[in-house]
Amino acid sequence: MYDSLLKKVNTAIERLRTFEPETEPYYLCYSGGKDSDTIRILAELAGVRADIVHNLTTVDAPETIHYIKSIPNVIIERAYYSDGTPKTMWNLIVKRHIPPLRHMRYCCSELKEFGGKGRLRVTGVRAAESINRKRNSGLVKIIGKPKTTLKIAEDMNLNYIISPSSSGGLILNYDNSDSRRFVEYCYRTTSTLVNPIIDWTDSEVWEFLNYYGCKANPLYQCGCKRIGCIGCPMQGQKGMQRDFEIYPTYKKAYIRTFGKLVDYYSDETISKPSSTWKTGEDIFNWWIGIDPNQLSFFD
Numbered sequence: 071m072y073d074s075l076l077k078k079v080n081t082a083i084e085r086l087r088t089f090e091p092e093t094e095p096y097y098l099c100y101s102g103g104k105d106s107d108t109i110r111i112l113a114e115l116a117g118v119r120a121d122i123v124h125n126l127t128t129v130d131a132p133e134t135i136h137y138i139k140s141i142p143n144v145i146i147e148r149a150y151y152s153d154g155t156p157k158t159m160w161n162l163i164v165k166r167h168i169p170p171l172r173h174m175r176y177c178c179s180e181l182k183e184f185g186g187k188g189r190l191r192v193t194g195v196r197a198a199e200s201i202n203r204k205r206n207s208g209l210v211k212i213i214g215k216p217k218t219t220l221k222i223a224e225d226m227n228l229n230y231i232i233s234p235s236s237s238g239g240l241i242l243n244y245d246n247s248d249s250r251r252f253v254e255y256c257y258r259t260t261s262t263l264v265n266p267i268i269d270w271t272d273s274e275v276w277e278f279l280n281y282y283g284c285k286a287n288p289l290y291q292c293g294c295k296r297i298g299c300i301g302c303p304m305q306g307q308k309g310m311q312r313d314f315e316i317y318p319t320y321k322k323a324y325i326r327t328f329g330k331l332v333d334y335y336s337d338e339t340i341s342k343p344s345s346t347w348k349t350g351e352d353i354f355n356w357w358i359g360i361d362p363n364q365l366s367f368f369d
């Protein structure tokens with residue numbers, strides 16, 4: 071392992087040890103992607119206690135589920151509505167009346183990021199993933215109870231940044247005893263994330279995984295750059311089209327679900343991006359970018 075990476079590994083281990091809760095394990099967010107494999111292995115190297123949790127989205131690729139099940143001690147959780155009905159991508163689309171879009175990713179917060187309330191969460195978020203991540207994330211991010219959190223940060227004389235993202239939040243970029251006390255104090259009542267590999271590059275992640283003999287999710291060998299859900303709008307319409315060539319059963323399930331939106335959009339007073347939405351297939355084609363009558367209402 072190169073010296074520069076070894077240094078980052080030691081720093082990440084130190085970060086994990088610094089913020090480890092005294093009375094309970096970390097809640098380690100495990101998606102089955104390379105970054106979450108990295109934090110999983112780092113937590114083991116650091117000797118910290120962690121519940122490794124995958125939140126089922128109901129549109130995870132079968133390969134991902136298979137891979138996750140091959141990793142020992144992964145807990146699989148799923149989201150529920152308040153009446154106990156399981157939340158799925160399918161009933162969520164019907165409830166929201168719109169497919170998930172790049173700028174309307176309701177599914178992530180409802181299906182993927184719902185877990186770990188009141189727990190200290192560890193994620194594999196990295197600044198190198200995107201400009202947004204770079205701008206809105208840090209070693210520690212605390213969202214929620216803004217006034218109280220800010221007041222405590224001020225009282226403790228902490229050096230913090232306010233996240234410019236719409237969800238707001240406070241970012242800390244150092245791992246000393248003050249930040250540890252602050253995190254310990256806040257995490258039960260806020261959404262607090264520790265991101266030990268925030269400053270790692272893609273190649274460092276791969277070098278680390280190779281060094282520790284982690285084969286990673288097999289989808290990477292099929293050319294996938296990021297592991298998301300089947301039809302995830304974040305990959306762009308070309309990626310969505312490719313997904314549905316590979317997973318035709320999911321294409322049918324989306325079309326069936328979009329068919330349940332047709333009644334809603336038949337109301338003339340409701341705005342819709344395309345006047346040709348007569349069937350679930352019309353909506354599906356619009357969604358993946360092959361609707362010739364498409365207007366730029368949502369995109």
Ligand code: SF4
Binds near residue numbers: 179182
């Ligand atoms: S990864 Fe994509 S499809 Fe999956 S929950 Fe998040 S935004 Fe939705």
